[in-house]
Amino acid sequence: MPVVDISGSDADFNADPYSFHAGLRAAGPVHRVTVSADEFEPGWLVLGNEEARQALNHPALSKDWRACGRFPDALVTAANANVLESDPPHHTRLPVTW
Numbered sequence: 001m002p003v004v005d006i007s008g009s010d011a012d013f014n015a016d017p018y019s020f021h022a023g024l025r026a027a028g029p030v031h032r033v034t035v036s037a038d039e040f041e042p043g044w045l046v047l048g049n050e051e052a053r054q055a056l057n058h059p060a061l062s063k064d065w066r067a068c069g070r071f072p073d074a075l076v077t078a079a080n081a082n083v084l085e086s087d088p089p090h091h092t093r094l095p096v097t098w
């Protein structure tokens with residue numbers, strides 16, 4: 001699977017991000033992406049509500065990027081510990097307020 005550059009340095013992305021994402025959606029719901037060729041390994045971009053729901057609920061996948069151990073300690077702070085970036089049981093113990 002090719003890696004798609006979504007770092008903002010791609011000319012097509014900068015020219016028209018809406019058409020760029022529409023092209024990705026037309027090609028399929030899941031894409032290997034990079035946001036910075038220098039700092040981070042490629043990740044995954046999931047487009048589509050049902051596909052995202054399946055990925056977020058899959059027990060083999062993690063939303064907690066801090067757990068992978070690939071980031072400098074300076075980036076792993078208490079400010080990054082929130083419901084959007086956590087897995088159960090931490091995620092499920094947090095109250096939903098909306």
